[in-house]
Amino acid sequence: MDWCQTTLEPDLMMGVFWGLIRTPEAERDWPTLHDKVARCSRHFQVLETILSRQPFLSGDSFGLADIPTGATLYRYFSLDIERPPLPAVEAWYQRLQSRPAYREHVMVPYDDLRGQRIRL
Template sequence: MKLWGRANSTNVRKALWCAFELELTPEHIEVGGAFGGVDTPEYRAMNPNGLVPCLEDGALVLWESNTIVRYLARQYGAAPFTPDSAVAWAEAEKWMDWASLAFAEPFKQLFWNRVRQTPETRDSEAMERGRLECARLMGIADDALARRAFLAGDTLTVADIPLGCLAYAWFSMPIERPELPHLAAWYARLSARPAFQRAVMTPLT
């Protein structure tokens, strides 16, 4: 098994974290960003989008980070981490897609301007709009986590993977954050996991 993508990508972190939770050890090949390599004919033959991550598992080639997480869980996982019914999958995938769709755009505005731009080149208004919208959305997760330890139940599941990777940046950036005690407790539980530490808690760049 090979996983292509730079380790500082949120989407690559998802795939690596899932793999490590399942005690898989894919060969990790750094491409994308400063590493380049995603515009080569060989890489584009695997992923015509030229994005990361990309997973090779035998003859299977997959792109799209949430799809990779779902595949790894179904192929190599077991309940409770891997949902065991259509209802449980729907509950988990709701949170996976919410994090990657509703949360992703405001997070991009916040992260890009706060971490990847200099004070002189930042769009401060876009950064603040992103921060406020991320805070509102994190409130939705906090409300759900008031009733259970993890997003889809009492144990870690694939539901937690996408938002967990984004939460690492949310809690690491020097920004104003609302008091969301249930979200903070959930993040502390994630941060105690060796697989999360190994795959996700790497420098923000």
């Protein structure tokens, strides 16, 4: 959970997702976006290694570790970015998608967020 919050999510959600979805196209910082996508590829390779040995991050069955990181998968796989081949991560994503709660609470549309920069 800590790894997801401190390593994956800053690059994926704050970097790539906000950079592509929340930022209007004319304002996008492409060098930073490319860097964040590359960093995400490395993060997901770590997950690939773990998930090639076990079906869930928590081990043989779904558990607490699968929730925060699994929630990021929908965004990662729904973004129009280059991704390395990740067969174990993709299989894990399919297992998560088979769960009704995942489909209902994670796989929600975000079209209304496009180009909507948050102003504080």
